Amino acid sequence: MKKINIGGVPEHFNLAWYLTLKNGEYKNKGINLRWHDYPGGTGDMCKALRNSNIDIAVILAEGIIKDIIEGNKSKIVQTFVQSPLVWGIHVYHDSAYKTINDLKGSKAAISRYGSGSHLMAYINAKNNNWNLEKDLQFEVIKDLDGAIKGLTNGTADYFMWEKFTTKPLVDNGIFRRIGNCPTPWPCFVIAVREEFLESNEEDVKSILNIVNNTTSEFKEIPSIDRTIANRYEQNIEDVKDWLQITEWSQTIIDKQTILDIQNQLLNLKIIAKTLDYSELVYEL
Structure with missing residues (x-):
C-alpha cells in the first residue's frame, strides 16, 4: 500500500x-x-x-x-x-467600520503572505480604486481563530475569508460582514x-x-x-x-x-x- x-x-x-x-x-x-x-x-x-x-x-x-x-x-x-470563491469582508461586530470604503488604509488580517486572504485584499483594493501601495496594510494571524482574536483585540481591522465558512461567526455576533468579493x-x-x-x-x-x-x-x-x-x-x-x-x-x-x-x-x-x-x- x-x-x-x-x-x-x-x-x-x-x-x-x-x-x-x-x-x-x-x-x-x-x-x-x-x-x-x-x-x-x-x-x-x-x-x-x-x-x-x-x-x-x-x-x-x-x-x-x-x-x-x-x-x-x-x-x-x-x-x-x-x-x-465568494470572499466575505468581515469586521469585528462592534467595529466602527460600516462600508468597504471605510476600510481604506486600515489593516487587513491575513493568514500569511501569499495566502488567498492576502491576495484577495489586493483584488478588493483594486475593485474600489484604492492606492495599492498606500491603502493596504497587513497583520498575519495564521488562521480563522487568529482572525477572531485579531479583530476582537484590534490588532487588525478586517478579514477576508470564504463567506459561508465564516457565516456562523456572523450569526453569533462575532463578525459583521460588510461586503463580498468574488474571485475573478x-x-x-x-x-x-x-x-x-x-x-x-x-x-x-x-x-x-x-x-x-x-x-x-x-x-x-x-x-x-x-x-x-x-x-x-x-x-x-x-x-x-x-x-x-x-x-x-x-x-x-x-x-x-x-x-x-x-x-x-x-x-x-x-x-x-x-x-x-x-x-x-x-x-x-
Whole structure:
C-alpha cells in the first residue's frame, strides 16, 4: 500500500475527499491516502508542498500560481472547483467600520503572505480604486481563530475569508460582514509536487478519477445538504445557497484562465513575471 499525503482546508468544499476516504475507495487501488487539514489555507499548503510534507494540495489557483512562479516545484493537474470563491469582508461586530470604503488604509488580517486572504485584499483594493501601495496594510494571524482574536483585540481591522465558512461567526455576533468579493477566476485547483508526479503519475490519475466520480454527482447525494450542515456546523439554508452557486470540475485548467490569472496578478504587482502554461500545468 503506497502512502500519499494530501492537504486542503477543513471546509465544505472538500467533503468529497472525506466521503471517498471514508468509503475506502483509494485503498482498493493500493493507495493509503492520508488527508491533512490546513486551517491556515493556501500559504500554509504552498510551504508544505515545498517541504515535501504533502504530495498533493487542494489549493487556491492564484496562490499556487504565485508560488510556482516564485520557485515552488509543483504543477497544477486539474481544476477542482470551477465556480468563483465568494470572499466575505468581515469586521469585528462592534467595529466602527460600516462600508468597504471605510476600510481604506486600515489593516487587513491575513493568514500569511501569499495566502488567498492576502491576495484577495489586493483584488478588493483594486475593485474600489484604492492606492495599492498606500491603502493596504497587513497583520498575519495564521488562521480563522487568529482572525477572531485579531479583530476582537484590534490588532487588525478586517478579514477576508470564504463567506459561508465564516457565516456562523456572523450569526453569533462575532463578525459583521460588510461586503463580498468574488474571485475573478475558478477558485480551487489540485497541485502536485513535480518530484512526486514524475514517479507516481498513475496513482495521481487513480486519485483524481475517484474524487471526480464523487464531485460529478455530489449535489445528487441523498441529504447532502444536511450532511454538510451537521459536519461544518452550518445553517441548512446557507448550505442550500452555497450548493446552488458551487460547481466542481473534473477537467484540467485551460490556457486562457491561466493567462487571465497571471495578467491580473502582474497588474497588481503581486507577481514579477508570468510563465508559460506548460511551466504551471501538467497534463495527465
